[in-house]
Amino acid sequence: MLRHSFASLIAILLVSTIHSEDPKVDPIAKTVETELPDLKKLYQHLHANPELSLQEVQTSARIAEELKKAGFEVTANFGGHGVIAVMKNGEGPTVWVRSDLDGLPITEKTGLPYASAVRTRDSYGNEVGVMHACGHDIHMTCLVGTARTLAAHKEKWAGTLVLVGQPAEEVVAGARAMFEAGMYTKFPKPDYALALHSDGLKPVGVISYTDGLAMANSDSVDIVVKGRGGHGAAPHQTIDPIVLSARIILDLQTIVSREVSPLDPAVVTVGSIHGGNKHNIIPNEVKLQLTVRTTKDDVRKNVLEAIERIAKAAAVGARAPEPEVIVSTTFTTPATINESGLVKKTVPVFQRLLGEKNVQSRVPTMGAEDFGLFSKGGTPIFMFFLGTCPKEKYEASLKPGAAPLPGMHTDSYAPDGEGSVRVGVKAMSHAVMNLMPKK
Numbered sequence: 001m002l003r004h005s006f007a008s009l010i011a012i013l014l015v016s017t018i019h020s021e022d023p024k025v026d027p028i029a030k031t032v033e034t035e036l037p038d039l040k041k042l043y044q045h046l047h048a049n050p051e052l053s054l055q056e057v058q059t060s061a062r063i064a065e066e067l068k069k070a071g072f073e074v075t076a077n078f079g080g081h082g083v084i085a086v087m088k089n090g091e092g093p094t095v096w097v098r099s100d101l102d103g104l105p106i107t108e109k110t111g112l113p114y115a116s117a118v119r120t121r122d123s124y125g126n127e128v129g130v131m132h133a134c135g136h137d138i139h140m141t142c143l144v145g146t147a148r149t150l151a152a153h154k155e156k157w158a159g160t161l162v163l164v165g166q167p168a169e170e171v172v173a174g175a176r177a178m179f180e181a182g183m184y185t186k187f188p189k190p191d192y193a194l195a196l197h198s199d200g201l202k203p204v205g206v207i208s209y210t211d212g213l214a215m216a217n218s219d220s221v222d223i224v225v226k227g228r229g230g231h232g233a234a235p236h237q238t239i240d241p242i243v244l245s246a247r248i249i250l251d252l253q254t255i256v257s258r259e260v261s262p263l264d265p266a267v268v269t270v271g272s273i274h275g276g277n278k279h280n281i282i283p284n285e286v287k288l289q290l291t292v293r294t295t296k297d298d299v300r301k302n303v304l305e306a307i308e309r310i311a312k313a314a315a316v317g318a319r320a321p322e323p324e325v326i327v328s329t330t331f332t333t334p335a336t337i338n339e340s341g342l343v344k345k346t347v348p349v350f351q352r353l354l355g356e357k358n359v360q361s362r363v364p365t366m367g368a369e370d371f372g373l374f375s376k377g378g379t380p381i382f383m384f385f386l387g388t389c390p391k392e393k394y395e396a397s398l399k400p401g402a403a404p405l406p407g408m409h410t411d412s413y414a415p416d417g418e419g420s421v422r423v424g425v426k427a428m429s430h431a432v433m434n435l436m437p438k439k
Contacts, residue, residue, distance in 0.1 A: 028426060029426055031153065032149060045114075046141065047116065051102065052105060054168050054174075056102050059101045059102075061076070063083050064076040064085075071147075071151045082166055084164055085147065085163040086161070086187060089436075092158035092439075094192075097195065099142065100140075104131055105126075105128035105130060116130060138386070138417065141417075142425050157432065157433045158436055159436040161436070172220075172370040174370060175371065175373040176370065184376060184377065193371075193381045200407045201405050203394035204387050207359050209385065214364055215364065215365055215368050215372065216265070216335055220332060221290040221292060221326065222287065223326075224323055224324040225315070227282070227286075227318075227321070247314050248310060249288070265295050269290060270290050271291055273287075339375070343382055346384075388420040
C-alpha cells in the first residue's frame with residue numbers, strides 16, 4: 001500500500017513538472033499551434049502596413065473583421081477607430097483584454113522581408129515613414145489569437161469576454177476618446193482588464209511584470225515663445241525668440257534638479273524646437289514641444305505650474321510678449337498602476353506556463369500608456385510585458401563588447417514575431433480563463 005502511494009505521488013510530481021505549454025498536455029497550446037501559421041501571416045501583414053495614430057482606418061477594419069470571424073459581436077469605429085468585440089458565455093465575470101492599433105512615424109531599417117515601406121503625412125503635414133516600432137502588430141495578433149483560442153474552448157470558461165482594439169495609444173489619446181464615447185456604459189463594465197506589451201530587451205519566452213505602479217503619468221505641453229522679428233544683422237532692433245527659447249530650455253532643467261524631491265521621479269524633456277526659416281532673419285516666434293513624466297499627482301501639478309512660471313519669467317526678463325503655455329487636455333494620461341490582487345491572481349498562471357525563472361519582476365518605468373485609464377471606476381487592471389527579442393540575438397548581446405539591443409521606438413526593432421505571438425496568445429488565454437472559471 002505504501003509502495004503504491006509513493007509511486008502515485010512520484011507520477012503526480014512528474015506530470016506537474018511538465019509545463020502546460022506542451023500541446024500533448026494543454027489543449028490551449030494545441031489550438032495555438034494550429035492557428036499559428038495563419039497568425040504569422042496576419043502579423044506580417046500588420047507589420048508591413050502600419051498606420052499612424054488617429055489614422056488607423058485599415059488596421060481597425062482588419063481587426064474588426066478578424067474578431068467577427070472568431071464569433072464575437074463587433075462594434076467598429078467606436079470613439080474614432082476603436083473596435084469593441086463581445087462574446088457572452090453564460091454567467092460569470094466580465095474580463096476585458098485590450099490591444100493598441102497604431103504605428104509610429106519612424107522609417108523602418110530592419111531589413112526584414114516584410115518590413116514597412118509605408119510613407120504618409122503626419123498631423124503637421126510632414127512626410128514620414130511609418131513603422132510598428134512599439135510592437136503593436138504583436139499586440140493585435142495576440143488579441144486575435146486569444147479570440148480564436150477562447151472561442152474554440154468555451155467549455156473552459158464562463159462569463160463575458162470583451163476584446164478592445166484601441167487607437168492612438170502613441171499619442172495617449174485613444175483610450176480617452178473611447179471613454180468619452182461611453183465605453184464603460186454602453187458595454188459590460190469589466191471586473192478585470194488585462195493587456196500585454198512588447199519588450200524588445202527581453203528574450204522570447206520571458207514575461208515580466210510590476211506589482212503596483214508600472215508606468216508614469218504623461219503630459220504634453222506646447223510653449224509658443226514670442227518675440228519681435230527682424231534682420232539677423234541688427235539683433236538690437238529685435239526681441240530674439242530663439243535666444244529666449246534657449247534660456248527657457250536651460251531654465252526648465254532646474255525643475256527636476258531643484259524643485260522636485262530626489263525621491264520623486266520626474267522628467268521634463270523638450271522634444272522639438274521649431275523657429276525661423278532663414279540664416280539672416282530673426283523670427284517672430286518659436287514653438288517648443290515638451291513631454292512631462294511624473295508618478296505622483298502633486299508632483300505632476302507642481303511641475304506643470306513650474307513650466308508656465310519659468311517660461312513667463314524668462315519673457316519678462318527679455319521684455320518679450322507673454323508666451324503661450326498650453327497643457328494638452330487630449331494627449332495626456334494618468335499612470336498605469338497594476339492592481340496588486342489581480343497581479344497575484346495572474347502571475348502564478350504565467351509561472352506554471354513558462355517556469356518561474358521566466359516570469360520576472362521589473363521596476364517601474366517613466367514610459368506611459370493610456371491603458372491606465374482602464375482603471376476608471378476602480379477596475380482592477382494588469383499590464384504585463386512580453387519578451388520579443390530573438391533568443392540568439394539576446395544571448396549574443398550578453399557577450400563582452402556586444403552592441404546593445406535595439407529597443408522600442410527605434411528603426412531597428414525586429415522582434416521574433418512567431419515566437420512572441422505563440423507565447424503571448426498562450427499567456428493571455430490562460431490568464432483570461434483563470435479569471436473566468438467554469439463552475
